[in-house]
Amino acid sequence: xxxxxxxxxxxxxxxxxxxxxxxxxESIFDFNAMGWYRQTPENEREMVALIHPPGGRTVYxxxxxxxxxxxxxxxxxxxxxxxxxxxxxxxxxxxRILRREFWGQGxxxxxxS
Numbered sequence: 479x480x481x482x483x484x485x486x487x488x489x490x491x492x493x494x495x496x497x498x499x500x501x502x503x504e505s506i507f508d509f510n511a512m513g514w515y516r517q518t519p520e521n522e523r524e525m526v527a528l529i530h531p532p533g534g535r536t537v538y539x540x541x542x543x544x545x546x547x548x549x550x551x552x553x554x555x556x557x558x559x560x561x562x563x564x565x566x567x568x569x570x571x572x573x574r575i576l577r578r579e580f581w582g583q584g585x586x587x588x589x590x591s
Contacts, residue, residue: 480502480580482572484498484571484582485498485500485585490589491591492561492589493560493561498514498556498558508531510532511572513525514545514571514572516568516570518566526539527556543557544559565587568585
């Protein structure tokens with residue numbers, strides 16, 4: 479069973495930056511897609527960023543967010559800049575192999591002064 483473990487969440491002031499990291503139990507290049515979703519109190523779970531590891535093509539990024547792969551550490555990372563209070567939520571790592579989807583347990587990001 480694939481395991482995804484997120485790290486890097488925490489409390490940050492508005493306008494600040496934060497980097498999330500997702501470590502996978504198998505090579506990230508085995509996945510067709512990897513990405514990040516978030517669950518906020520007001521909204522349903524929404525996609526934040528998505529990348530196709532084979533070839534490293536970024537499919538989608540929300541404004542102010544950048545997704546990247548670290549092959550040495552076998553992680554997919556999310557760089558978040560200019561954070562706003564509405565970015566507060568639980569951020570989940572996502573991966574897919576064909577039609578099988580996998581989720582991490584989530585990491586809390588709180589943007590507050």
